[in-house]
Amino acid sequence: xxxxxxxLNDDExxxxxxxxxxxxxxxxxxxIPEAVRLQRPLNLxxxxxxxxxxxxxxxxxxxxxxxxxSFLGAGAYHHYIPAVIEHLAGRSEFYTAYTPYQPELSQGAxxxxxxxxxxxxxxxxxxxANASLYDGSTALAEAIIIAVRETKKQRVLIPAAxxxxxxxxxxxxxxxxxxxxxxxxxxxTAQIDPEKxxxxxxxxxxxxxxxQSPNFFGILENLPLVIPIIKKYDAVPxxxxxxxxxxxxxxxxxxxxxIVVGEGQPLxxxxxxxxxxxxxxxxxxxxxxxxxxxxxxxxxDKNGKRAFVLTLQTREQHIxxxxxxxxxxxxxxxxxxxxxxxxSLMGPQGLRDIARRMYNNAxxxxxxxxxxGLEPMYNSPFFMEFAMKTPQPADYYLKKxxxxxxxxxxxxxxxxxxxxxxxxxxxxxxxxREQLDAFAVEMRCVL
Amino acid sequence: xTEKISPQLIxxxxxAQKQAWLLPPSSVPVQSFTELTALNxxxxxxxxxxxxxxxxxxxxxxxxxxxxxxxDSGFYPLGSCTMKYNPKFNxxxxxxxxxxxxHPLAPPEQSQGSLRIFKDLExxxxxxxxxDHMTLQPAAGAHGELTALLIIQAYFRDKGETNRTKILVPTxxxxxxxxxxxxxxxxIITVTCNSNGLVDLEHLQNLVNQDVAALMLTNPNTxxxxxxxxxxxxxxxxxxxxxxxxxxxxxxxxxxxxxxxxMGFDLVHLNLHKTFATPHGSGGPGAGPxxxxxxxxxxxxxxxxxxxxxxxxxxxxxxxxxxxxxxFYGNFAVLLKALSYIKALGGPGLTQAxxxxxxxxxxxxxxxQEYYEIAxxxxxxxxxxxxxxxxxxxxxxxxxxxxxxxxxxxxxxxFPLIVPEAMMIEPTETxxxxxxxxxxxxxxxxxxxxxxxPEILSTAPQNTPVARVDETEAARSPRLRWSPVQD
Numbered sequence: 001x002x003x004x005x006x007x008l009n010d011d012e013x014x015x016x017x018x019x020x021x022x023x024x025x026x027x028x029x030x031x032i033p034e035a036v037r038l039q040r041p042l043n044l045x046x047x048x049x050x051x052x053x054x055x056x057x058x059x060x061x062x063x064x065x066x067x068x069x070s071f072l073g074a075g076a077y078h079h080y081i082p083a084v085i086e087h088l089a090g091r092s093e094f095y096t097a098y099t100p101y102q103p104e105l106s107q108g109a110x111x112x113x114x115x116x117x118x119x120x121x122x123x124x125x126x127x128x129a130n131a132s133l134y135d136g137s138t139a140l141a142e143a144i145i146i147a148v149r150e151t152k153k154q155r156v157l158i159p160a161a162x163x164x165x166x167x168x169x170x171x172x173x174x175x176x177x178x179x180x181x182x183x184x185x186x187x188x189t190a191q192i193d194p195e196k197x198x199x200x201x202x203x204x205x206x207x208x209x210x211x212q213s214p215n216f217f218g219i220l221e222n223l224p225l226v227i228p229i230i231k232k233y234d235a236v237p238x239x240x241x242x243x244x245x246x247x248x249x250x251x252x253x254x255x256x257x258x259i260v261v262g263e264g265q266p267l268x269x270x271x272x273x274x275x276x277x278x279x280x281x282x283x284x285x286x287x288x289x290x291x292x293x294x295x296x297x298x299x300x301d302k303n304g305k306r307a308f309v310l311t312l313q314t315r316e317q318h319i320x321x322x323x324x325x326x327x328x329x330x331x332x333x334x335x336x337x338x339x340x341x342x343x344s345l346m347g348p349q350g351l352r353d354i355a356r357r358m359y360n361n362a363x364x365x366x367x368x369x370x371x372x373g374l375e376p377m378y379n380s381p382f383f384m385e386f387a388m389k390t391p392q393p394a395d396y397y398l399k400k401x402x403x404x405x406x407x408x409x410x411x412x413x414x415x416x417x418x419x420x421x422x423x424x425x426x427x428x429x430x431x432x433r434e435q436l437d438a439f440a441v442e443m444r445c446v447l
Numbered sequence: 448x449t450e451k452i453s454p455q456l457i458x459x460x461x462x463a464q465k466q467a468w469l470l471p472p473s474s475v476p477v478q479s480f481t482e483l484t485a486l487n488x489x490x491x492x493x494x495x496x497x498x499x500x501x502x503x504x505x506x507x508x509x510x511x512x513x514x515x516x517x518x519d520s521g522f523y524p525l526g527s528c529t530m531k532y533n534p535k536f537n538x539x540x541x542x543x544x545x546x547x548x549x550h551p552l553a554p555p556e557q558s559q560g561s562l563r564i565f566k567d568l569e570x571x572x573x574x575x576x577x578x579d580h581m582t583l584q585p586a587a588g589a590h591g592e593l594t595a596l597l598i599i600q601a602y603f604r605d606k607g608e609t610n611r612t613k614i615l616v617p618t619x620x621x622x623x624x625x626x627x628x629x630x631x632x633x634x635i636i637t638v639t640c641n642s643n644g645l646v647d648l649e650h651l652q653n654l655v656n657q658d659v660a661a662l663m664l665t666n667p668n669t670x671x672x673x674x675x676x677x678x679x680x681x682x683x684x685x686x687x688x689x690x691x692x693x694x695x696x697x698x699x700x701x702x703x704x705x706x707x708x709x710m711g712f713d714l715v716h717l718n719l720h721k722t723f724a725t726p727h728g729s730g731g732p733g734a735g736p737x738x739x740x741x742x743x744x745x746x747x748x749x750x751x752x753x754x755x756x757x758x759x760x761x762x763x764x765x766x767x768x769x770x771x772x773x774x775f776y777g778n779f780a781v782l783l784k785a786l787s788y789i790k791a792l793g794g795p796g797l798t799q800a801x802x803x804x805x806x807x808x809x810x811x812x813x814x815x816q817e818y819y820e821i822a823x824x825x826x827x828x829x830x831x832x833x834x835x836x837x838x839x840x841x842x843x844x845x846x847x848x849x850x851x852x853x854x855x856x857x858x859x860x861x862f863p864l865i866v867p868e869a870m871m872i873e874p875t876e877t878x879x880x881x882x883x884x885x886x887x888x889x890x891x892x893x894x895x896x897x898x899x900x901p902e903i904l905s906t907a908p909q910n911t912p913v914a915r916v917d918e919t920e921a922a923r924s925p926r927l928r929w930s931p932v933q934d
Contacts, residue, residue, distance in 0.1 A: 001799045005534055005724070005792060007879040008803050016806060016880055020813040028805050028826055029704060031673050036710045042703045043574050047793030050536050057787065061545035063560030064553075072550050075774060082468050084501060088508040090538070092726075096517030098528050099730035101859075103918075104911040105851050108515030109729035112508065115457055118928040122495050128927050131730070134586035137774035145630075165774050172748070172770035176600050176632025224487045249483070250490045263774065272541065273561040274551030274775025275586065276732030288925065294730065298929075299921035301913040311921040317589070317626035318862070322635040327626035330587035330720065334728030337508075344457050344504045345467040348494040353470045356477075364475045381482045398554065410552055433474045 003047070064273075067407035069435055071365075073385050073426030074216070074410040075136070075163050076274065077266050079244065079354075080430050082345050085268045089338050099294070099333070103309040104301075110308035113296045113333065116340035123243060123343075124260035125251025126282035131294035132336040133279025133328065136263025137166040140210065140240050141173035142292045142326055143259045143281065147208035147236035148179055149325075150290060155206045157197070157235075160186040161215035164415040166240070179207075189380045190217045190387075192226055201233035208236040211257070214245060216415075217424065218362075218385030219378060227256035243267055243280060244428075245383050247346075247355030258284040268342030269335050278335040289315060292326030294333075357429035358384035361436060365427045368440035373447060377422055385426040387412060391447065394423040400446040406439055454514070457507050458929045461497035467504050495931060514912045515729070516856050522882050524811075526830045526859040526871025527621070527669060529699050529721035534791065537725070537784035546783060551775040555760040561779060562759035566752055568736075568786045575789075575797070576698070576715050577708020578738030582747045584777040588696060589623040591716030591735025592663075594748060596631035597769040598714060598739065599661050599690055601746040605767060611660035611689065615651070619644035619670060619863045621696060624663045633660060640865060643823035644670035644832075646680060655687045665694040666710070667701070669863040669871070671808060671827035681711035690714065698722045699875075700805060700829035703798025707738075714739050723785035734781040748772045803876035804829040807883060811874055814887045818894040822866040830873035832866050837897035841904050843868040846893055848915060851908040853889050 002009055008016070017025060029037075048056060070078055089095065093108060100106030100113075113131045120129035133139040144156050156174075158167065158181055174181060184200065187193045192211065200206065209230045213221035223239070230237040239252035241262040252260045264278030265271070283291050289312060297311035317324040346354065362384040369388055370376070377387035390397055394411040401408045409426065412419035427436065483489050499507075516523070523530035541547060549558055569581040585591035596614070603611045614628040617638045625635045636654055639647040645668065655662075662684045666674045674680060684691045693707040693715035699722040707715045719725050720733035727733070739747065749768045750761035761776070792800060805828050812821055812831045822832040835843035847857035847870070859871040874883060896903050908914065 001795065003792060003796050003799065005532060005788075005877065006796070006799060006803055007532075007877050007882075008806070012880050013803070013806060016810045020810055025802055025806060028809055031675050031826060032701075032705050033675060033678060035678060037705050038577075038703060038709065042794030042797060044571055044794040044797070045790060047796050048790050050791075053536060053540075053787055053791060056790070057540055057783075058543065060560050060563055061543045063558075063563055064545040064549045065557040066545055066548045067553070067557070070550060070553075072552055074552055076551050078548075078550070084467075084505060086542070088505065088512075091509065091512035092519035092533075093512040093515040093517045095538075095726045095728050096519045096530075096533050097515055097729045098523070098525055098530060098727045098856075100515075101525075102516075102847065102851065102857060103916040104848065104908050104913055105516040105856060106514075106729075107912050108511035108513065111454065111456070111514070112511055113729075114927075114929070118456075118458065119496065121928045134590060134732075135774045137771075138586070138590075165771060168749070168771035169774060172597065172772055173630075175770070176597070177630075178632075220483075220486070220488060222486055246490070247494070248480075248490060249488050254491075270547040270780075271550050272547050273549045273553075273558065273779040275773065275778040276780060277774065288927075295925075295927055297921035298926040299917045302915045302917065305913055307913040307916045309916045309918050309921045311918070311925060311927075313922075316622075318622040320626070321622045322625035322629040324622070324626040324629075327589045327593055327623050327630050328587070329589045329621075329623050330718075330727070330731040330733040332586070332728075332732045333730030334726075335732060337729065340457075341504065341508055343496055344499065344507070345501070346496070347466060347498045348496045349464075349466055349498070350468050350470075351494060351496065357470055357473065357475075359480070360473070360475050360478050363478050381486065402554070402557070407550070407553065407557075414552075429470065432471070436475065 068405035069439060070407040071409045071425045071427060071439065072407050074424055075165055076271055077428055078271065078430055079266045079428050081268050081270060084345055085338050085341050088341050089334060094337060095334055100310060103307060107308060110296050112337050112340055114298060114308050116336045117296060119340055119343040120280050121282050123246050123251060124282035125253025126260055127285050128288045128291060129282040130291050131296055132331040132333060133281055133293055134332060135277040135279045136261060137169035139261035139279030139281045140166055141170045143238045143261050144170060144174060144208060146259060146287055146290045147238060150287065151207040151236060153205055153207035154178055155180045155182060157182050157184055157200055157206055157209040159184050159192050159210060159212060159215060161190045161217055162212050163216045190219050190378045191221055191380055194225055194229055198229055201235060204233055206233065206235040208238050210238045212240040214242060214383045214385060217378060217387045218382040219380040220383055223252060223255045231256060244354055247351030248359060264339050267339035269338055276332055276335055278332045278339055290325055293328045293331055354429045361427040361431050362386065365436045368436060369443065372440055372444040384428055385424060387422055387424050390421045390423050393420050397446055401442055404442050406442055454510060456929050458497050460499055460503055463498060465498045465500050467499055467501040521854045522878060522886060523856040524858050524872050524874050525856060526873040527696060529873060529875060531724050531875040532877035533724055533726040534788060537787045540787055541780040541783050555758060559759060564783055564786055566759055568782055571789050572717060572736055573738060575702055576738045577706030578715055579741040580744045580747060581736050581738045583736045583782050584748045584773050585735035585737060586773055586778050587731060587733040588716060588718040588735045589627055591737045592623055592627035593630055594737045594772050595692055595714040595716055596628055598743055598746040600631055601769050602743055603660055610658055613659045615654055615659060615662040617646050618865050619668050620663060620665060624694060643672045644668040644863060645672055645674055648676060648679060651683055655683055655689060657687060659687060659689040661690040661692045663692045663694055665696055667697045667828035670823040670832045671830040672823045673828055677710050696721060697829060700801055702801040703794060704801055714743065719781055719785040724788045725781050725784040732778050732781055734778045800876045807874040807876060807878060811872055811883055815890055818891055830871060832869050832871045834866060834868050835870045836868045839897055839901035841897040841901055843870050845904040846870065849893050849904050849907040852910045855886060855889065
């Protein structure tokens with residue numbers, strides 16, 4: 001058989017067999033018991049050439065309909081991706097390499113990850129960032145496991161306004177580890193209530209408290225108020241953030257959070273129907289040897305020249321096996337590279353500008369929607385996403401606006417069935433005023 | 448020649464007030480942020496990010512790429528990692544805007560194209576592995592292991608057999624096996640292996656009892672040997688009511704030859720970034736789908752696909768599910784590349800890929816066995832392990848570093864743990880005879896150098912961007928980020 005992806009042809013196969021003293025390739029399979037061998041060809045479609053694949057997949061892609069204007073967020077966000085990122089992350093020396101086990105031949109990837117760790121450490125305000133985890137949800141699960149192991153306590157408080165998909169993931173991760181996840185009560189502001197939090201913490205049995213800010217409803221938590229309460233009762237404050245809000249907002253680490261995690265998809269990673277994304281994590285010094293996943297450290301080569309290398313590997317599964325801090329092996333390195341390039345392009349000014357633009361856009365849209373008669377679900381400070389009550393079930397408006405090429409947001413009843421008439425709306429930096437106006441105009445037409 | 452000067456970090460190239468990217472002007476009114484100020488939420492100090500231009504960024508990362516070695520750069524026989532060629536079409540495929548810009552929570556009517564990709568890939572992977580149902584949600588192999596082990600927990604909890612707290616793991620297994628079992632809340636019991644890395648049947652027999660939930664098995668194992676006694680193992684494990692778990696790290700050796708499902712495995716995980724040619728990305732992203740037999744279907748992560756009257760959608764109504772394992776549905780772009788790979792090769796092509804992988808490995812094994820001791824001397828599958836113990840105290844690490852000088856990424860070293868000075872070689876089917884012969888020639892040269900001029904080996908590499916890197920220093924005083932104030 002000849003195929004572009006296979007390196008040998010039949011002549012070469014025959015010659016190689018001869019060279020190693022065999023006549024038939026089947027002689028190499030004699031140790032596979034006859035009884036279990038597959039006696040028929042695999043039942044798969046006929047092979048396709050590149051031209052056929054291209055036609056086929058373009059046809060399949062037509063089954064997706066990307067809305068011209070999308071105000072849908074709820075955990076994955078539409079941000080602009082500068083052209084440079086695709087070009088640089090498309091360098092095959094990066095994307096066709098394995099985990100940089102051999103540092104002398106992997107300085108490029110190692111240095112890029114070291115820079116990534118620096119960016120995340122700086123952004124989150126904590127000294128140690130790892131080389132990436134799978135996504136924001138699994139990063140939070142790992143954060144909880146760190147806190148539980150360190151404090152030797154089992155109870156973890158989670159906010160009522162936590163992203164529901166993330167909540168499902170952390171429940172899955174912790175279900176067999178004796179960890180008790182306790183949801184804080186819902187409040188009218190959709191924020192953590194300091195009094196109720198204190199009540200839950202008083203017994204001193206909590207390992208950690210999770211804060212998501214902005215939370216699922218886009219609302220900012222009062223970190224300067226809440227974090228000191230958590231610390232007073234010796235629990236670990238864990239913050240989950242949207243990284244681009246931190247162009248404007250103070251780093252949670254500087255406000256006292258000891259573990260900060262987040263979904264890194266906004267940092268130059270396409271939506272791609274949910275993945276691959278990027279789990280961000282940074283921790284306080286005391287958790288350095290408890291952090292899961294790869295870490296790149298700076299060192300020297302034997303001539304004293306600066307070099308980078310995977311380090312503190314005794315935390316990891318290939319050395320510690322069942323005693324490892326996590327089972328993670330492959331991570332999301334190429335996504336981390338994209339994030340590093342994104343941060344390099346943006347610089348401090350770019351990140352501040354984007355954060356401001358998101359805030360301005362969302363607040364402008366919010367005001368416009370109020371003008372046409374929509375009421376907010378909560379009267380709390382938000383950043384770039386907010387929840388509105390709708391007269392009819394949200395799905396009605398979603399369908400109406402989709403016919404105009406507008407994806408109006410997220411129908412909150414999909415996550416919380418009792419939130420029948422509520423729409424979660426997100427406006428990132430990508431919109432111009434006319435587009436925000438257009439949304440309000442079309443919305444008014446269907447109200 | 449490669450650059451000999453230490454490259455600067457991007458942070459060290461910063462010049463005040465340069466910008467590599469600009470937002471367009473906007474007529475949206477500017478907010479005053481009074482709310483944020485009142486809550487004391489505003490950032491007080493400017494982020495210490497570099498200020499550089501677009502060309503600075505491009506040159507910086509392009510230079511870094513030249514200090515890295517990928518499959519496209521040269522031979523990469525990293526055992527167990529399956530560094531096969533990554534077809535270029537697949538890289539373009541995932542950039543089709545309808546695939547790259549679709550939001551995971553877009554209504555199903557708007558995302559039928561993506562959902563069809565999931566449906567087809569689930570079906571093909573089930574056929575290749577001989578399993579009944581798949582989930583594509585896990586993001587990597589170890590994530591798939593964790594998913595499968597949580598399914599095992601849920602299954603026995605559902606049956607009321609909560610006494611099954613132990614997972615059996617052979618000594619030749621990947622470190623992720625015991626680590627994943629621990630994260631799923633199991634106790635790990637180690638099964639000894641013989642010198643071929645094959646399961647010690649007598650030991651296994653002594654270990655299987657009512658406390659055991661499953662045996663995790665990699666077949667072919669990490670020494671490249673096929674478990675000949677797989678049917679005996681299967682009967683032993685199932686006779687005590689435990690489950691048999693297939694670590695699919697080495698599935699690339701058996702496509703179309705033998706299927707885990709037909710060998711009696713109840714669950715499998717796959718590494719699409721190994722077997723199905725999706726790139727490793729310097730460490731990820733991968734994808735780690737899990738397949739199960741039908742009696743475990745109800746425990747799969749939510750959501751699962753349902754198809755009704757031409758409409759595919761996600762179904763969360765699964766009361767016995769273990770829950771969600773990823774934020775959304777898995778690494779969609781990786782899954783798409785794997786599907787394209789399967790479609791490009793078809794059934795006969797995938798089978799040929801496995802046969803060629805086995806031929807290439809055995810070709811290297813036989814050509815090298817005159818010089819190096821092979822850990823499991825019989826016929827191997829897609830990879831084999833040699834003991835790089837040479838004269839003058841030359842060890843596996845020295846051989847590895849010398850290979851770097853020849854532009855070859857070394858094989859996996861010091862794994863599996865049961866072989867001293869292990870060097871695990873996996874050429875894959877995408878390397879031609881010329882490459883394999885050149886590798887053999889280099890390995891023979893190293894063998895000769897060990898006897899005649901060992902200092903070449905102990906001081907290698909010489910031709911790489913940096914010389915041998917001090918890993919001990921890195922771990923002793925960890926410097927894990929750049930900081931403006933140098934020590």
